[in-house]
Amino acid sequence: MDLALATGIQALSGIATLLLISLGLAIVFGMMRVINLAHGEFLMLGAYSAILAVEAGINLWVAMLVVAPLCVGLLGVVVERLVIRRLYGRMVDTMLATWGLSLALVGAVTMIFGNTVAGFSAPLGSVQIGAYSTSGYGLFLIAATLVLLAAVWAVLRFTLAGLVARGTMQNAGMAAALGVPTERVYALSFAAGAAVSGLAGALIAPMSGVVPTMGTAYIARSFITVITGGASMLAGTSSAAGLLGSVNTLGTFATTPVLGEVLMLAIAIVLLRLLPQGITGRFFRRSL
Amino acid sequence: MQRRTLIAAAGGLAAPLVFRHAALGADPIKVVSIHDASGGLDIYGKPMIACIDFAAEEINAAGGLLGRPVQVINYDPQSNIQLYTQFATQAATRDKAAVVHAGITSASREAIRPVLRRYNTLYFYNTQYEGGVCDRNCFCTGSTPAQNVQRLVPYIMQKWGKKVYIVAADYNYGQITSKWVTKYFREGGGDAVAVDFFPLDVTNFGPAIQKIQAARPDMVVSALVGGSHVSFYRQWAAAGMKSRIPMASTTFGGGNESLLLSPEEGDGITCAFSYFQEVDNPANRAFLEKFRAKLGANTPYLGAELAMRSYIGMQLWAEGVRRARTIDRVKVIEALGSGITVDGPPGKTTLDPKTNHVTLDVYVAEVKNRGFNVLQHFPNSPPADTQSVCDLQKEPNANRQVVVDVRI
Structure with missing residues (x-):
C-alpha cells in the first residue's frame, strides 16, 4: 500500500516537473508560434536569480516565488524588444537568434558568476510514507504546479487580458482589425512566458545541479512535452506531461532508468507519428 | 609600381626580424x-x-x-x-x-x-x-579503480556494512567502475544488491531514490558524472535519506561537485582520490x-x-x-x-x-563544509x-x- 502511494507521488512529481519546465515554453509557442531555443537558459537564470537573492539575504520563498520570475520576466521584455520583435513570422530566423541568445547567456553567466555557485538545499524536510521517505519539497512542487496551472487558466478564461490574448492567438489579423494592439499582446505574452520559466527554474533549483549549462538538460524534455502536447497551451502541455511523466517514472520503476528514458522518447515518437499536430490536434481541440 | 615597392619595403623590414628570432637560439x-x-x-x-x-x-x-x-x-x-x-x-x-x-x-x-x-x-x-x-x-x-576504489571500498565496508547499492553514469567510466566496486565488495564478503545506470542528462532521481529505499542497502556508492547528476545528491538529501543511508562516491569532488551543494546536502559523502586540496x-x-x-x-x-x-x-x-x-x-x-x-x-x-x-598515494576523505576532510592516507x-x-x-x-x- 505505502509502495503504491509512494510510487504515485513519484509519478505525480515527475509529471509536475515536466509541466513546470514546459509551461513557459508552451505559453510563448502557443501564443506567438515562436520557438524559443533560449528557454533552457531562462530556467537557468531563474535558478541563478533565486540563489543570488538568497545569498543576498532575501527570504527563500520570496526569492523563489517573486524575485526569480520578476528578473527573468524583465529579461524577457528586453529580449522581445531587441530580438523577437524583429523576427515575427520568420520561424527559422527566430530559432537561430534564440539559439545564439542561449549561447550568449551561458557565456555571460559563466563570465560573471563563474562555473560554480553554491546552491541552497530544499526546505520543508522529508515526509514519511510507510517505510518510504520522500521530500516535502517534492510535494510542494506538485501543489505549486497545480496552482500555477490554475492561475494561468483563470487569467486566460476570466480576465479581459486573457480574452484579448486568446483572440490574438486565434486570429491575430482579425484582432488587430478590431483595435487590439497585437504587438503589445505579443510583448506581454513573451514576458509572461519568460517569467513563468524563471519561476520554474527557481522552483527546481533546490533539486538540481545549478550550473550555467543546466538548461541543456531540460530544454529537450520541455520541447518534447510542448510538441507532443500540440497547439493548446494548457490542455496540451498538461496531457503530454501527464503521459510522458508517468511513462518515465513507472518505466524507471519497472525496469531501469535507461529504459525509462527510452520508453518516454519512444512514446513521444509514436504519438507524433500518429498525431502530427500533437495530442490537442485531435483531442480537446477547443480547450485552452 | 607603388604597391611593388611597398611589398619590397615590407619584405626588407620583415627579413631582419626573422633572422633576429633565429639568432636568439632559445626557441621555446x-x-x-x-x-x-x-x-x-x-x-x-x-x-x-x-x-x-x-x-x-x-x-x-x-x-x-x-x-x-x-x-x-x-x-x-x-x-x-x-x-x-x-x-x-x-x-x-x-x-x-x-x-x-x-x-x-x-x-x-x-x-x-x-x-x-x-x-x-x-x-x-x-x-x-x-x-x-x-x-x-x-x-x-x-x-584508476585498482587505486582509488580498492582503498575506498574496504574503508566504507568496515564503517557501514556489506550491502551496497550502486548508481552510475551510463557510459564506459560508470559501467567499468561499477564492476570494480562490485568486485571489491565481493572480495570483502559483501555484495551489490543492485546497480542502476543513468544517462548523463537525467535530472529526476525520485524513482531511483525510492528503489534504493525498497532495496534497503547499508550504503550507496555513486559513480555519477556531470552537472545534471548533481541533482541526485540534492534530491537524496531532500528526501531525508542522508541520515538513513550513508553514501560514498568514486567521482564526487573530481569536478568540484562539493562546491555546488550546501553543507547539509554534501557533508559526509566519502571519496577516494590521489589528492585533495x-x-x-x-x-x-x-x-x-x-x-x-x-x-x-x-x-x-x-x-x-x-x-x-x-x-x-x-x-x-x-x-x-x-x-x-x-x-x-x-x-x-x-x-x-x-x-x-x-x-x-x-x-x-x-x-x-x-x-x-x-x-x-591514495587518500580517503569525506566532504565537509564544501571541502574535504582527509581521513586516511595510503602511500604507494x-x-x-x-x-x-x-x-x-x-x-x-x-x-x-x-x-x-x-x-x-
Whole structure:
C-alpha cells in the first residue's frame, strides 16, 4: 500500500516537473508560434536569480516565488524588444537568434558568476510514507504546479487580458482589425512566458545541479512535452506531461532508468507519428 | 609600381626580424594543453589549465628545460569532442608540440590518442579514469579503480556494512567502475544488491531514490558524472535519506561537485582520490601558498585530483626531458621509462614503465563544509588493474584500451 502511494507521488512529481519546465515554453509557442531555443537558459537564470537573492539575504520563498520570475520576466521584455520583435513570422530566423541568445547567456553567466555557485538545499524536510521517505519539497512542487496551472487558466478564461490574448492567438489579423494592439499582446505574452520559466527554474533549483549549462538538460524534455502536447497551451502541455511523466517514472520503476528514458522518447515518437499536430490536434481541440 | 615597392619595403623590414628570432637560439619548447575552458566541462578544465600554466612558470623560473623556456599553448575545445581532434592535429602538425597534455573525459582521450600516435606526438592524460589504456605514446598520470576504489571500498565496508547499492553514469567510466566496486565488495564478503545506470542528462532521481529505499542497502556508492547528476545528491538529501543511508562516491569532488551543494546536502559523502586540496603535508602547504600568491583572487579550488595531476604530469614530462637531454619523442619516452619519481604535494608519484601509468598515494576523505576532510592516507598504490592487462616492455607497439576483465 505505502509502495503504491509512494510510487504515485513519484509519478505525480515527475509529471509536475515536466509541466513546470514546459509551461513557459508552451505559453510563448502557443501564443506567438515562436520557438524559443533560449528557454533552457531562462530556467537557468531563474535558478541563478533565486540563489543570488538568497545569498543576498532575501527570504527563500520570496526569492523563489517573486524575485526569480520578476528578473527573468524583465529579461524577457528586453529580449522581445531587441530580438523577437524583429523576427515575427520568420520561424527559422527566430530559432537561430534564440539559439545564439542561449549561447550568449551561458557565456555571460559563466563570465560573471563563474562555473560554480553554491546552491541552497530544499526546505520543508522529508515526509514519511510507510517505510518510504520522500521530500516535502517534492510535494510542494506538485501543489505549486497545480496552482500555477490554475492561475494561468483563470487569467486566460476570466480576465479581459486573457480574452484579448486568446483572440490574438486565434486570429491575430482579425484582432488587430478590431483595435487590439497585437504587438503589445505579443510583448506581454513573451514576458509572461519568460517569467513563468524563471519561476520554474527557481522552483527546481533546490533539486538540481545549478550550473550555467543546466538548461541543456531540460530544454529537450520541455520541447518534447510542448510538441507532443500540440497547439493548446494548457490542455496540451498538461496531457503530454501527464503521459510522458508517468511513462518515465513507472518505466524507471519497472525496469531501469535507461529504459525509462527510452520508453518516454519512444512514446513521444509514436504519438507524433500518429498525431502530427500533437495530442490537442485531435483531442480537446477547443480547450485552452 | 607603388604597391611593388611597398611589398619590397615590407619584405626588407620583415627579413631582419626573422633572422633576429633565429639568432636568439632559445626557441621555446612548445607544450600544448587542450582542456575545456568553456561549456559543460569547464568546471574540470579551468583548474587543470591553471595548474599546467603554473607548472610551466615554475619550470621557467628555474631556468627552463635544456636552456630553453617552456611555452604553453592553451586550446579550448569547448566541451566538444570534434574540436579535441582538430586541436590535437593542429598541435602535432602546425605547432610541432614537444608534448600534449590533454583530455578530461575518456571520450576525449580516445578521440585524440590515435591522432597523436599517428603524428608521433607525445601525449599525457592527467585524469582519474577507468584504467586499461595500453599505448607507449600515452602516459596516464591519474588514479584508476585498482587505486582509488580498492582503498575506498574496504574503508566504507568496515564503517557501514556489506550491502551496497550502486548508481552510475551510463557510459564506459560508470559501467567499468561499477564492476570494480562490485568486485571489491565481493572480495570483502559483501555484495551489490543492485546497480542502476543513468544517462548523463537525467535530472529526476525520485524513482531511483525510492528503489534504493525498497532495496534497503547499508550504503550507496555513486559513480555519477556531470552537472545534471548533481541533482541526485540534492534530491537524496531532500528526501531525508542522508541520515538513513550513508553514501560514498568514486567521482564526487573530481569536478568540484562539493562546491555546488550546501553543507547539509554534501557533508559526509566519502571519496577516494590521489589528492585533495586539504591534504596536509609541507609540500602541499608550500604549493598552495605559491599558487595563491600567483593567482590571487582567481585561485580556483582544486578539490580532488584532476588539477593536481596535471601539475604532476607536467613535472614528470619535464623530468623525462631533463634525463633525455632532448625533446625527441622516442628518447623522452625511454627516459620516462627509466623509473622517474616526482615528489610533490600529493606525495610520491612514480612512473611505471610497463604500463605508462603511475604508482601514487591514495587518500580517503569525506566532504565537509564544501571541502574535504582527509581521513586516511595510503602511500604507494600501484596501477594493478592496467598492469594485469598491459606490458609495454614486452609489447611496445600496443595501442589499445583494454576493458579490464573484472572477475566478479
